[in-house]
Amino acid sequence: MDTKYIFVTGGVVSSLGKGIASSSIGALLRGRSYLVTAIKIDPYINVDAGTMRPYEHGEVFVTDDGAETDLDIGTYERFLNIDLGRRNNLTTGQVYQAVIEKERRGDYLSQTVQVIPHVTDEIKNRILEVGRDAHAELVIVEVGGTVGDIESLPFLEAIRQMRFEIGYQNTLYLHVTLLPYLGTSGEYKSKPTQHSVATLRGVGIQPDGLILRSQSPIPEETRRKIALFTNVAAEDVFTSYDAEHVYAVPEMLEQQGMGRFIERRLNLERVTPELRVWQQAVQILRNPDHRVSIAIVGKYIAMPDAYLSLLEALKHAGIANRARVDIEWVNAEDLSKGRLEELAAFNGILVPGGFGVRGIEGKVGAAQFARENGIPYLGICLGLQVAVIEFARHVAGLDGANSSEFDPYTPHPVIDLMPEQLEVSAMGGTMRLGSWPMEIFPGTELSTIYDLDPGQQHIVQERHRHRYEVNPLYVETLKKNGLVISGVTPGMEGRGEGLVEAIELPKHPFFIGLQSHPEFKSRLMRPSPPFKGFIEAAVTASERLAGKSAEARA
Ligand code: GLN
Numbered sequence: 073m074d075t076k077y078i079f080v081t082g083g084v085v086s087s088l089g090k091g092i093a094s095s096s097i098g099a100l101l102r103g104r105s106y107l108v109t110a111i112k113i114d115p116y117i118n119v120d121a122g123t124m125r126p127y128e129h130g131e132v133f134v135t136d137d138g139a140e141t142d143l144d145i146g147t148y149e150r151f152l153n154i155d156l157g158r159r160n161n162l163t164t165g166q167v168y169q170a171v172i173e174k175e176r177r178g179d180y181l182s183q184t185v186q187v188i189p190h191v192t193d194e195i196k197n198r199i200l201e202v203g204r205d206a207h208a209e210l211v212i213v214e215v216g217g218t219v220g221d222i223e224s225l226p227f228l229e230a231i232r233q234m235r236f237e238i239g240y241q242n243t244l245y246l247h248v249t250l251l252p253y254l255g256t257s258g259e260y261k262s263k264p265t266q267h268s269v270a271t272l273r274g275v276g277i278q279p280d281g282l283i284l285r286s287q288s289p290i291p292e293e294t295r296r297k298i299a300l301f302t303n304v305a306a307e308d309v310f311t312s313y314d315a316e317h318v319y320a321v322p323e324m325l326e327q328q329g330m331g332r333f334i335e336r337r338l339n340l341e342r343v344t345p346e347l348r349v350w351q352q353a354v355q356i357l358r359n360p361d362h363r364v365s366i367a368i369v370g371k372y373i374a375m376p377d378a379y380l381s382l383l384e385a386l387k388h389a390g391i392a393n394r395a396r397v398d399i400e401w402v403n404a405e406d407l408s409k410g411r412l413e414e415l416a417a418f419n420g421i422l423v424p425g426g427f428g429v430r431g432i433e434g435k436v437g438a439a440q441f442a443r444e445n446g447i448p449y450l451g452i453c454l455g456l457q458v459a460v461i462e463f464a465r466h467v468a469g470l471d472g473a474n475s476s477e478f479d480p481y482t483p484h485p486v487i488d489l490m491p492e493q494l495e496v497s498a499m500g501g502t503m504r505l506g507s508w509p510m511e512i513f514p515g516t517e518l519s520t521i522y523d524l525d526p527g528q529q530h531i532v533q534e535r536h537r538h539r540y541e542v543n544p545l546y547v548e549t550l551k552k553n554g555l556v557i558s559g560v561t562p563g564m565e566g567r568g569e570g571l572v573e574a575i576e577l578p579k580h581p582f583f584i585g586l587q588s589h590p591e592f593k594s595r596l597m598r599p600s601p602p603f604k605g606f607i608e609a610a611v612t613a614s615e616r617l618a619g620k621s622a623e624a625r626a
Contacts, residue, residue: 075203076242076338079231080214081277083268084250088285091144092321093248093312094214095151099322100331101210102152103345109206110148111199112141112161114216115223119165123500130377134535134592135160138506144214146381150595151322159202164223167194187226195230196237210338219247220271232276241339247272247279251286251294251311260286260294262301269302280337281308283325288313308333319353319596353391353596362395364610367418369438371431373401382424382452385594389603395611404431404438412441419617420448420582420610423455425537425589429478436462448582448609450602453538456575456585457487460542460550463577468553470546477540486550488543491566496539507533508561510573510588516558517576518584521605534573534588541587542572554578559586582609 078097082090094110101108118124121132122140133146139158149156171194175185183190203211213231217224235243249265265284272279282304284290290311299306310328315321325331326345335342366386368379376383383399390397400418407415408431415421421442423435435454439462442449451459457475464473464486472479475487496502512519512530524530542550544567551557556578560570577583584602594600 073209074238074242075200075208076210076244076340077199077203077231077234077238078210078212078244078246078334078338079234080212080246080248081219081228081272081279082215082217082248083219083272084264086218088248088250089312090214090216090248091147092318093246093283093325094144094212095147096312096321096325097246097330097334098148098152098212099347099350100326100345101212101334102154103322103347104331104340104343105346106209106340107207108152108210108212109154109202109208110145110152110156110160110212110214111202112144112148112214112216113224113227114142114161114163115221115227116163117165117168117223118163119169119500120161120163126378127375130375131380131382132537133381134505134537134589136507136533136535138501140501140505140537142216143377143380144216146384146592148212150384153595153597159198159205162195162198164226167191167198167226170194188229191226192230192233195227196234199230199234219268219275225275228272228275228277241337244281244334244337245277245279246281246283248283248285248312251284251290251298253287260290262294262298265298266301269304279304281310281333284309284311286311286313317354317357319350319357322350323347323354349597356391356394357387357396360390360394360396362393362611362614363398364390364395364419364607364614365398365400365417366420366422366607366610367400367402367415367438368422368424369402369404369407369431369435370424371404371426371428373403376401379424381589381591381594382422385591385600385603386422386607388594388596388599389607391596392599392604393607393611395607397607397610402438404434407431407434407437412437415441415447416445418447419614420450420606422450422606423452423458425453425455427454427477432458432475432478436465439463440466443577443580443583446581448606448613449580449584450582450606451585452591453536453587453589456587457540457542459583459585460486460555460575463553463555463575464546464550467555468549470549475540484546486543486546487540489539490541490571493539503539504536506535508536508573508588509533510559511562511570512559512574513557516556516574517578517582517605518558518574518602521584522601534586534590535592536588538587542575544568544572547572558584581613582606 080094130143137157141161435458439459464470470484473484474482476485559574562570575585590600
C-alpha cells in the first residue's frame with residue numbers, strides 16, 4: 073500500500089488540543105493495527121525546543137535518539153505507543169539550516185534559492201523521508217501554529233503541493249478550530265470557523281474534514297450550518313468536546329465516525345478498532361479503588377504543561393494501581409520559608425527535574441522531610457541530586473554540601489559537572505541526552521520495581537537530560553553512611569563503578585532517586601516501573617493514614 077498522509081492544521085486560536093486530536097486519530101489507526109508514525113511541524117525558527125522556556129512552551133520532551141522536542145511528540149508516543157526521534161519534529165530552523173548548508177555547498181549552483189520550490193521541496197522531502205524510513209502505512213502530520221500565521225505559510229504550501237504529487241486517495245486534510253459558546257445568547261458561534269476555513273482555502277487547501285473544539289456535543293443544526301459554509305460534508309464535521317479525561321477522546325471521535333471517515337477517504341479496508349486500553353483507563357479514572365495525594369515540589373507550578381510527561385506517568389501509574397492520583401503543586405520557594413510541615417499531609421513527595429538555583433533549598437528540605445518522616449519520595453534528575461545533597465549534609469556530615477551548579481564555591485561538590493561538559497559552551501543539544509543504559513544492582517528496591525530476576529545482571533534504558541552528576545569522589549563516603557547506589561551507567565571513564573544513575577534508602581518505605589527521566593517512556597500500556605512503584609507505596613501510605621485516623625476516632 074502507498075504511504076498515506078493525514079495533515080492536521082489548526083485555526084482561530086492556539087492550544088486547541090490539536091496534538092490530542094492528532095494523537096487520538098493515531099490511536100484509532102493503531103487500534104486498527106496500521107503502522108503509523110507522526111510528525112509535528114513547529115514553524116518557529118529555533119532548531120529544536122531545547123533552548124525554549126518550559127514556562128511558555130511546556131515541557132521539552134526527550135526522545136531515545138536524544139532530540140529535545142515539542143511536547144506533542146510525547147503525546148504521539150503515548151497515544152500511538154511507538155518510539156519517535158529527532159526527525160519527527162520539524163522546525164523552520166531545521167529547514168532553513170539545511171537549505172542554507174546546501175546552498176553553500178553548491179547543491180543549487182546557478183539557481184536563485186527561493187521559498188518555492190527550494191524550501192517547500194526541503195519540507196516535502198523531510199516529511200516523505202519520515203514516512204519511508206518508518207515503513208509507515210499512515211503518517212499524521214500536524215502543522216503547529218494557527219492558519220494565517222506568516223511563519224506557517226511555507227509548510228502549508230508544501231502540504232498543499234503534496235496532494236498533487238502523491239494523490240487524492242493518499243492525502244487527507246483535517247482542520248481543527250474553536251467553536252465558542254456564547255452564554256449570553258445561548259448559542260455556538262460558527263463565524264470564527266468560517267473565517268479560518270476561508271483563510272485555509274486562501275492558501276489553496278480545502279479541508280476534507282473539520283474537528284470543532286467545543287464545550288459539549290453540538291446541535292445538528294450547527295453542524296449543518298458549518299458544513300454549508302465550509303464546503304465540508306456534514307458527516308465529516310466532528311466535535312471534540314471537553315472531556316473529563318483525555319483518554320476518552322479516541323473513543324469520542326470513533327463514536328462520531330472518525331475512523332470510518334478516514335477509511336472511506338483514504339480507501340482503507342473497514343476495520344473495527346481495538347480501543348479497550350482507553351476504555352479501561354477511563355473506567356478506572358471514574359471509579360478508582362484508591363486515592364492518593366502527591367506533592368510535586370517544583371518551580372513552574374503555574375504551568376502544568378511544563379511537566380506533562382511526569383503527570384502522564386503518574387496517571388499511568390495510578391491506573392496500574394487502580395488509584396486516582398491527586399496532584400498538589402508545591403512551590404519550592406515557599407517551602408524554604410518554613411512551610412515544610414505542610415508536606416506531612418501527602419502520601420508521596422516528588423521532586424521533578426529542573427535547572428537553576430531558584431527553590432533549591434526548598435527541594436532539599438522536601439527530600440529531608442520525606443526521608444525523616446518515612447513519606448514515599450521519588451526524585452527525578454534534579455530530584456535525585458537534591459536528595460544526595462540532603463543526605464550528604466545531614467547524614468554524612470558534609471556541611472555545606474551542594475551542587476556546583478548552585479554553589480560554585482561549595483566545600484563539598486557532591487553533585488558536579490560531568491567532565492564531558494567542561495568544554496561545552498553552546499546551549500542547544502549539548503547536555504547528556506537521550507537513551508542511556510542503567511545497570512541495576514541485584515537486591516535493591518529498584519531491581520524489585522523493575523521486576524528483574526534476582527542474582528542476574530540487569531540493564532534497562534531510560535532517557536536523560538542533564539549536565540551534572542553525582543560526584544564519583546564522594547560515592548564511597550555516601551555509601552559508608554548508608555546511601556545505596558542502586559544503578560549506574562557502566563563503562564564510563566573515571567566514574568569508579570560507573571555514573572550514578574539511581575540511589576535509594578534502605579529502611580525507608582520508598583525513597584528512590586533517578587538521574588534519568590523515566591516519565592518520558594511511560595505509556596498507558598506500559599507504565600514506568602519507578603512511577604508504578606512510587607504510587608504503590610503511596611497507596612500503602614494512604615491506607616496507613618486512613619487506618620490511623622479510624623483508630624483515633626474509635
Ligand atoms: N540541572 C541538573 C543538571 O543539569 C538537573 C537536570 C534535570 O533535572 N533535568 O544536571
